[in-house]
Amino acid sequence: MSQMARQFSDREIAEDILTGHKYLANYYYAPAILESQNPELRSVLQQVYSDTQAEARQVFDYLNSKGWYPVKPADSTDLTELRNVAERSRTTVAAITQDTGGQIPAMSMQQGQGTGYQGQTWQTGVSAGMNPQTQGAWQTPGGGWQVGAQWQAGNPTGWTGTAGWGGAGTGWQTGGFQGSAWPAARWTGTQAGEGQGGMGPSSVAQWSRWGGQPSWTGFGGAGYTGGTQWPAQNMPGWQAGGMGRSGAAVSGWHMGGMPGGTWQAGRWTGTEAGEGQGGMGPSSVAQWSRWGGQPSWAGFGGTGFGAGTFQGTGEVGAWQQSDLGQRGGQYWGGGQYGGGFATGGFGTGFGQGAGTWYGAQGGSYQVNLPDWARQDRPESGSNRG
Amino acid sequence: MPLSQTEAWYLGECLKGETLMCKKLANYRDQIQDPGLRQIVDNLLSTCRRHVDLLASHVR
Numbered sequence: 001m002s003q004m005a006r007q008f009s010d011r012e013i014a015e016d017i018l019t020g021h022k023y024l025a026n027y028y029y030a031p032a033i034l035e036s037q038n039p040e041l042r043s044v045l046q047q048v049y050s051d052t053q054a055e056a057r058q059v060f061d062y063l064n065s066k067g068w069y070p071v072k073p074a075d076s077t078d079l080t081e082l083r084n085v086a087e088r089s090r091t092t093v094a095a096i097t098q099d100t101g102g103q104i105p106a107m108s109m110q111q112g113q114g115t116g117y118q119g120q121t122w123q124t125g126v127s128a129g130m131n132p133q134t135q136g137a138w139q140t141p142g143g144g145w146q147v148g149a150q151w152q153a154g155n156p157t158g159w160t161g162t163a164g165w166g167g168a169g170t171g172w173q174t175g176g177f178q179g180s181a182w183p184a185a186r187w188t189g190t191q192a193g194e195g196q197g198g199m200g201p202s203s204v205a206q207w208s209r210w211g212g213q214p215s216w217t218g219f220g221g222a223g224y225t226g227g228t229q230w231p232a233q234n235m236p237g238w239q240a241g242g243m244g245r246s247g248a249a250v251s252g253w254h255m256g257g258m259p260g261g262t263w264q265a266g267r268w269t270g271t272e273a274g275e276g277q278g279g280m281g282p283s284s285v286a287q288w289s290r291w292g293g294q295p296s297w298a299g300f301g302g303t304g305f306g307a308g309t310f311q312g313t314g315e316v317g318a319w320q321q322s323d324l325g326q327r328g329g330q331y332w333g334g335g336q337y338g339g340g341f342a343t344g345g346f347g348t349g350f351g352q353g354a355g356t357w358y359g360a361q362g363g364s365y366q367v368n369l370p371d372w373a374r375q376d377r378p379e380s381g382s383n384r385g
Numbered sequence: 386m387p388l389s390q391t392e393a394w395y396l397g398e399c400l401k402g403e404t405l406m407c408k409k410l411a412n413y414r415d416q417i418q419d420p421g422l423r424q425i426v427d428n429l430l431s432t433c434r435r436h437v438d439l440l441a442s443h444v445r
Contacts, residue, residue, distance in 0.1 A: 010422050013413045017429065020406050028402045032395035038386045041396065041443050048399070048436045055429050062425055 011068045014059055018069075021056035025049060388443070400440050407433045 008016070029049035036042040063069035074082070388396065410430040417423040 007416045008413070010417055010419045013417060013426075014422055017410065017413065017426070020409065024399075024402050024406065028395070028399045032392075032399055035391045035395055037389050038392055038443075040386075041388065041392055044439050044443060045395075045399070048403075048439065051432055051436065055432060058425050058428070062422060 011063070011066070014063050014066075014068070018056055018059040018063065021052050021059065025052045025056065396440060396443060400437060400444075403433055403436045403440065407437065 029045055029052060033042060033045045033049060036045055060069060064071065407430060410426050410433060414423060414426050414430065417426060
């Protein structure tokens, strides 16, 4: 009994008060605030919570001043690890929000805002996972999948790899080059969701799904705004070289085929399921919902292609040239034009040849899907990302 | 606006917690040797009492 009657020491009292305040703050007021719907009650709880924290600090300071609550500095190992964590976090967040002013690219794309290619450097629009070297099948040499073209209105000097190119924006599955001809672009995205355009929440979702290796490629980058036709006077050199001059790359439109260097009619790449819409926008958002965050839009331009994601342009150029090599003048970009990434791939769903959308939706194909694009053909699946 | 079931529950728990804290502070106050700590506890006791009144005012 004598033990029970013993008075507490000042230290014990202070420690108990501190413990009590911590408990009140963490287990009473914090959840109560979160659960409160009544604005007045919530306000009161917040005030009490704040008071409790301030009181706890008073007691803490008292204990600390007495040496009863020593605070040890973190050791160097902990700090090193912390710095690594901070750097990773910073990189991750920066990649997500890069060049978007903190906004998700999907919602903020405008002409010239893309990050695909600026100057002579591909900016990484996303993360290391977007590096072509770590990409998936879409970059397979000879596979026929090309990065989207570098469209840059207002660059009459041609595709010389100078600043201002529209970069290969994240998310554009480009048109394929099957063999040496321009048979037709094909949608590289599949029901698995590859090939969505742009960088946005869906992209983030894919990182998660694919472990940081999304397969989009293609258009994007600076310089192209959905719905804007390329001014003929601004068409760069690739145009004269065989790409025709229609320049009718409107958001969501096929560039149209160009066999023989002649433009065929461009056409809307979008389909009933919404594939092929250009850029990042509400429609894209709708697709996320529809496809569980795995849109497969494609098509040129459109607000929002951008958020370029390629680095290591040399490698990009290499594989791109594997198919584009003979297409002098029909490609713009890298290998041929100094940027290290010969592109010329049209956006996903761009029917290079016939201007037909070849996108597949949920395993079903649209009408006019050519044989080569049929998913049930063994070789057709090999090029999908 | 009437309180929800969750709000009422939390409000009751917070009142109980503050009340218990008040009791402890009042008890401790008489045991404390250090005037500095006693001053702190006096302040805490005052605030605690105010909190109880504030919380109780929402129980109608």
